[in-house]
Structures are given as C-alpha cells and as structure tokens.
Amino acid sequence: xxxIEWADPARAARFQxxxxxxxxxxxxxxxxxxLANNDASSRRYLRCQSEQGSRIIxxxxxxxxxxxxxxxxxxQLQACDLxxxxxxxxxxxxxxxxxxxxxxxxxxxALQQASPVEADRLMRAAIAALLQWQSRADASQLPVYDEAxxxxxxxxxxxxxxxxxxxxxxxxxxxxxxxxxxxxxVTNMLSQPQLAMHRDFMPRNLMVCADGPGILDFQDAVCxxxxxxxxxxxxxxxxxxxxxxxxxxxxxxxxxxxxxxxPVGDDFGEFWRQLEWTGLQRHLKVLGIYCRLKHRDGKPRxxxxxxxxxxxxxxxxxxxxxxxxxxxxxxxxxGSLVQTGFNLR
Numbered sequence: 001x002x003x004i005e006w007a008d009p010a011r012a013a014r015f016q017x018x019x020x021x022x023x024x025x026x027x028x029x030x031x032x033x034x035l036a037n038n039d040a041s042s043r044r045y046l047r048c049q050s051e052q053g054s055r056i057i058x059x060x061x062x063x064x065x066x067x068x069x070x071x072x073x074x075x076q077l078q079a080c081d082l083x084x085x086x087x088x089x090x091x092x093x094x095x096x097x098x099x100x101x102x103x104x105x106x107x108x109x110a111l112q113q114a115s116p117v118e119a120d121r122l123m124r125a126a127i128a129a130l131l132q133w134q135s136r137a138d139a140s141q142l143p144v145y146d147e148a149x150x151x152x153x154x155x156x157x158x159x160x161x162x163x164x165x166x167x168x169x170x171x172x173x174x175x176x177x178x179x180x181x182x183x184x185x186v187t188n189m190l191s192q193p194q195l196a197m198h199r200d201f202m203p204r205n206l207m208v209c210a211d212g213p214g215i216l217d218f219q220d221a222v223c224x225x226x227x228x229x230x231x232x233x234x235x236x237x238x239x240x241x242x243x244x245x246x247x248x249x250x251x252x253x254x255x256x257x258x259x260x261x262x263p264v265g266d267d268f269g270e271f272w273r274q275l276e277w278t279g280l281q282r283h284l285k286v287l288g289i290y291c292r293l294k295h296r297d298g299k300p301r302x303x304x305x306x307x308x309x310x311x312x313x314x315x316x317x318x319x320x321x322x323x324x325x326x327x328x329x330x331x332x333x334x335g336s337l338v339q340t341g342f343n344l345r
Contacts, residue, residue, distance in 0.1 A: 004033060004046065011061055018096050019057070022089055026098065027051030047101065054101040056085065065095035070219035072141070076196070080136040082129055083214045102214035107203035108238055122213075123233070126206055127253050129213050130198075130229050135260045137196035145197060145224030150186050150281065156288030165291040165303075166333050174332075177325030184322055188277040189225045193263040197224035201232045203239060226257075226264060227271065231279035235312050237286065237305055250275060276316045280323070283312045310334045
C-alpha cells in the first residue's frame with residue numbers, strides 16, 4: 001500500500017482494517033492507493049485502481065461526519081437520473097466510503113481552457129442538470145435552510161472577515177447598517193420558492209463526463225431558495241464571466257424552468273434581483289469562510305480569491321439603493337475596489 005499520511009495513527013489503523021476487507025471483494029490494487037485531493041473541510045479523497053477501473057475513497061474524520069447525508073443525497077440524485085458517484089461500500093460510523101471515480105477533469109478545469117462555444121455547451125449542460133434536480137428531487141427529505149441558518153452564515157463574515165482578517169469592530173451605527181442588510185437578505189432568501197438546493201453547485205464540484213455533468217460534494221444539500229444553485233454556478237469562487245453571459249445563461253434557465261412548471265415567476269427582472277441578492281448572501285458567507293480557512297485552519301490559499309468575492313459583493317451592493325448601507329461597510333474594508341471599480345478576471 002502506498003504511504004498515505006495520517007494525522008491520527010488510530011484512524012490510520014481503522015482505515016487499513018476497513019480497506020483490507022474490500023481489496024479482494026472489489027478487486028482493488030492496494031499498491032496504487034494515492035491522495036486524490038483535499039477538501040476545504042477535514043475531508044479528503046484517495047484514489048485506488050481496481051480490476052474495473054479507478055475508484056475513489058472518501059475519508060471523513062469529522063465528528064459527526066457527513067457520510068450519512070452523502071449517502072442519502074447520492075440516492076436522491078441517482079433517483080433523478082443524475083450522475084452522482086455510485087457508492088460501492090461505506091462505513092458511515094467511521095466515515096469511510098468507496099465510490100465511483102468520475103474522472104480527473106472538473107468543470108472548472110474544462111471551462112478555464114474552453115472556447116466560448118465549448119464553455120456555453122458545458123454551462124447549458126450544467127443548467128439542464130440543475131433543472132432536473134430541482135424539478136424531480138424531494139426537498140422535504142432535506143434539512144431546511146431557514147432564517148437561523150442564513151443568519152449564522154452571515155455572522156461568519158463578521159467574525160472572520162471583518163474582525164479577524166481586517167481587524168475592525170463596527171460601531172453602533174455600522175452595526176445597524178449591517179443588521180438592515182441582513183434583514184433584507186434573509187427576507188429575500190425566505191420569500192423565494194424553496195426547492196432542493198445543492199448548496200455548492202459550482203464548477204469545481206462538477207465533473208466532465210460523457211453522459212452529462214458528474215455531481216460531487218452534495219452532502220450539505222438543503223431545502224432552500226430556488227435561485228441559490230444557479231447563482232453559485234454563474235458567480236463562482238474561481239472563474240468569472242462577463243455579465244452578458246451571466247444574463248444569457250440565467251434567461252435560458254428561467255425560460256426552461258417556466259416550461260417545467262418551476263416557480264420562477266413571470267418577471268425575469270425580479271428573478272434576476274432575487275438571484276443577485278441571493279448571491280450576495282453567499283459571497284459574504286464565503287468571504288468569512290475563506291478568512292476562517294486562512295486563520296483557523298492553516299489553508300491560506302483560499303484567501304487569494306478574496307478580491308473576487310469583494311468584487312461580486314460590491315457589484316451588487318452598488319446596484320441597489322436598498323443595499324447602500326452595505327456599500328459603506330464594504331468601502332471601509334476595501335475602499336479601493338469601490339472607488340476605482342473592480343475586475344473579476
């Protein structure tokens with residue numbers, strides 16, 4: 001077996017016992033075991049060859065781990081005829097799973113190299129998969145993305161981006177501005193139709209497969225606002241598009257959603273506003289998460305994309321008069337972006 005680093009020797013021993021029990025059953029080549037990639041969380045993925053091809057092993061040491069939600073949502077996605085990886089073996093208590101390998105090319109990698117025509121094809125395929133998920137999934141089986149959930153996520157921005165990354169503490173007036181912003185964003189999220197929501201439907205979590213996008217990292221799925229997954233796809237952490245292309249893909253989604261009977265409303269302008277405000281909540285949360293990864297978890301590379309998320313947030317806050325208090329707060333953190341404009345590329 002190839003040497004894999006383990007922070008916890010006891011977990012390494014448990015893994016070896018579990019893995020060894022699968023070698024003959026699944027025709028695994030133990031000597032081919034290697035690290036596939038790390039997650040932003042404590043979760044990581046290993047790759048192993050087998051007689052039937054490559055396999056992925058999920059190692060989730062967190063307590064509690066996310067394996068049970070992963071198995072449940074994988075079953076939902078597959079029931080919707082979507083390409084979630086097949087689970088070949090799992091120990092939900094220990095946090096180990098042997099799953100199908102969907103390949104090595106993510107949507108992100110493909111889009112970064114794609115021609116405009118190929119990028120459009122890939123994004124349309126992702127939108128089709130999203131519509132299939134939203135129109136067929138049973139959202140009642142998922143946790144609810146409620147007001148407390150939304151506010152907890154916004155608090156991450158305060159704790160880790162404002163206070164830890166920038167060393168600022170807002171005064172009473174500034175906290176009122178922030179509270180007003182939070183109230184608007186919460187109302188926007190909760191007023192939308194609530195459907196099955198992947199929660200990280202972005203190019204890095206989609207794989208290029210022959211039969212349509214393979215879908216990964218879905219264990220955090222919830223029942224939430226209809227625009228959330230679309231804006232996650234269009235305004236991504238690692239790749240950005242001209243607004244003309246964002247609008248084109250959003251209109252195509254909206255038109256197809258209406259044909260499927262999804263409750264997107266008859267006014268695209270209002271749907272677009274909902275999408276932008278939903279994206280703003282997500283981007284503020286991600287700003288906090290990336291700062292937390294830097295300061296708490298020793299993963300500073302995520303902070304390299306902070307300017308992209310500030311640019312997303314400023315783009316939206318300066319567009320809507322109701323969000324002008326947030327613009328003042330963002331200017332205090334990143335004044336140069338507000339004053340000189342911003343570039344998402």
